[in-house]
Amino acid sequence: MAQKNLLLGDEALALGALHAGLSGVYAYPGTPSTEITEYIQAHPLTAERKVHCDWSSNEKTAMEAALGMSYAGKRALVCFKHVGLNVCADAFMGSATTGANGGLVIASCDDPSMHSSQNEQDSRFYGSFAMMPVFEPSNQQETYQMTRAAYDYSEKRGIPVLMRLTTRMAHSRAVVENGEDIREQNSLHYPEKTRQWVTLPVNARIRNRELIKDYAQFEDDAVHSPFNSLTEGKDNGLGIIACGIAYNYLMENYPDGCPYPVLKVSQYPFPKELARQLATKTGRILVMEEGQALVEERLRGVFPSGIQILGRLDGTLPRDGELTPDAVRCALGLPALPQYPAAEVVAPRPPALCQGCGHRDFYTALNNVLKDYEGARVFGDIGCYTLGWMPPFKSLHTCVEMGASLTMAQGAAYSGTWPAVAVIGDSTFTHSGMTGLLDAVNGKADVTLCISDNLTTGMTGGQDSAGTGRIEAICEGIGVEKEHIRTIVPLPKNYPDMEKVIREELEYHGVSVIVCRRECIQTLRRHAAKK
Amino acid sequence: MKKDIILAGVGGQGILSIATVIGSAALEQGLYLKQAEVHGMSQRGGDVQSNLRLSSAPIYSDLIPKGGADLIVSLEPMEALRYVPYLAPDGWIITNTTPLVNIPDYPPMDRVLEALNGFPQVLAMDVDGMAKDLGSPRGANMVLLGAMSAVLHILEPEKLREGIRRVFGRKGEAVVASNIKAFDAGLAHFQNR
Secondary structure (H helix, E strand, O other), rough: OOOEEEEEEEHHHHHHHHHHHHHEEEEEEOOOOOHHHHHHOOOOHHHHHOOOOOOOOOOHHHHHHHHHHHHHHHHEEEEOOHHHHHHHHHHHHHHHOOOOOOOOOEEEEEOOOOOOOOOOOOOOOHHHHHHOEEEOOOHHHHHHHHHHHHHHHHHHHHHOOEEEEEHHHEEEEEEEOOOOOOOOOOOOOOOOHHHHHHOOHHHHHHHHHHHHHHHHHHHHHHHOOOOOOOEEOOOOEEEEEEOOHHHHHHHHHOOOOOOOOEEEEEEEOOOHHHHHHHHOOOEEEEOOOOOOOHHHHHHHOOOOOOOEEEEEOOOOOOOOOOOOOOHHHHOOOOOOEEEEEOOOOOOOOOOOOOOHHHHHHHHHHHHHHHHOOOOOOOOOOOHHHHOOOOOOOOOOOOOOOOOHHHHHHHHHHHHOOEEEEEEHHHHHHHHHHHHHHHHHHOOOEEEEEEEEEEEOOOOOOEEOOOOOOHHHHHHHHOOOHHHHHEEOOOHHHHHHHHHHHHHHHHHOOOOOOOEEEEHHHHHHHHHHHHH | OEEEEEEEEEOOOOHHHHHHHHHHHHOOOOOOOEEOOOOOHHOOOOEEEEEEEEEEEOOOOOOOOOOOOOEEOOOOHHHHOOHHEEEEEEEEEEOOOOOOOOOOOOEEEEEEEEHHOOOEEEEEEEEHHHHHHHHOOOHHHHHHHHHHHHHHHOOHHHHHHHHHHHHHHHOHHHOOOHHHHHHHHHHHHHHOO
């Protein structure tokens, strides 16, 4: 039955997938994508239909499992934040070669302005890189509809579809009316074309030529897509290309309708034919896109020199950061609304580790010990504990991407850094740290790995952590000597014991692991409230 | 009619429960709504805000332009001031006066209050104290919601009370009653200011 619900963009995508007959979601938590999977986990249809919804160890295992589900003919969803697409890039690129059998949608949530991320990379580049269609809805209602359409499209063309959301879509709520029909799940059935699923060069070469042809078809589909449109305007002094949610910021500034011709783009490959049509109307084109200047870069130099392209690259819009109604207003040459100046008395309030958090006690003890080691370097990783870089702790020297702590420590240790300390959380360790630990053991590296284990994936709100209860066993299985796997409980009363253990393991010239374990206080509170 | 609201506070204070009640009432009334939230790293004790937009006509942008907010509603006084460039010249600031000090350079309170009082339409109230006096220290959000309901107009206070009943209904009648009491106290405080 058609119902109206207030849904986040993430939730609209999740509901669209469930209603499209989803058989499984495979995901690793990451802001702003986490709520897609959480919504599916909590939805009654998931239990009723036995939809797979457990968290994966990382984005690569998620992508591969979903590809396996697609191979078996069923509809699958993969979700992660934009940088997760880097983690699974090998599998992602491979999935363009294999193609999709059951509908396969890959939801990658970008974070322009880096509200909770280390970069602003724009997932649309991966779409053209892999020669895969990209869907980028402009609002929550369209997110629901486009997700459903993406599954049909994926099966029709035999290709995975990359769905791109950005923070303001993922984490903004609006009224969404769902469709009346809930599609049945697919039954088990295997691909008719079998060779492309074995990517030996002999097969991949054939498939690559097919994909190149298909990509031209995808572009033709985008030209005729109901989600892309070219509308006339009264004033041809300017033409506008508005991609994804940039369309909203444009229309926000023209409550009575935009006076200029507008090309709205939500489905890629970029429909060049529609851009050519727009260019016949106007000599100036303003490109508005959330994230990087993908469309703008490609349009520059395409048109005759008489056509001027405006956008992020020439400063008409800001070169970085997410779009805002104000930035778009300024680009359109409209005056700013009357406004108050910023209040001088306001001080910055950066995020911080929670009061009572175990990471705090770990950093306090670590700092106390490292005072005596002038050459110490601490290699950090991705999670709440990255906040240990900030005052009052100032404990970390590096943080790059998931799993880089221990491996960077090895490279530095080999170069003469001592002591080389790595700090990683339990969930990040099982995501991308275990293989690095195997390298360390095999190379007999002189490193100390501190696993700050809070028994959850904390930063994203407390999702299950893949290795809970087995961290020491994993380390032992990988080959760390049992006597150098130490476990401590980070509490102020334990500082002397903690410091003694840390000191002993720094002094051991080999691989040591210190598991520093206390439950995240946020999940602890939630568990207490449940009881 | 439309109303653009910035809800402000510090991660963990729970500004989203205010948005949830308003959202429930708006959905019931068939209003259009957009509500941009903050998740992830910023929630860890940093400044957080939510852009909440209500309208009888479709809404495009998820974000409110500078100079466009009809209301800034804040659970923390300095956080109310953080967003004043977004306030419309005739907009209202409804804020708690109890500071949440988790940074070393929090400004002196008299300067914060002085800056707040420099705006033409301000209601600064000790929301935490009022909630405690009512015997429901966790009802601070609802006191603030009650106070802002006096100038919300697009939704009548009774519709918001119904929203509270829907949102908190499954937690039992006692929770609903104490939240409604907190809401009414906030509304009365505005009217008797």
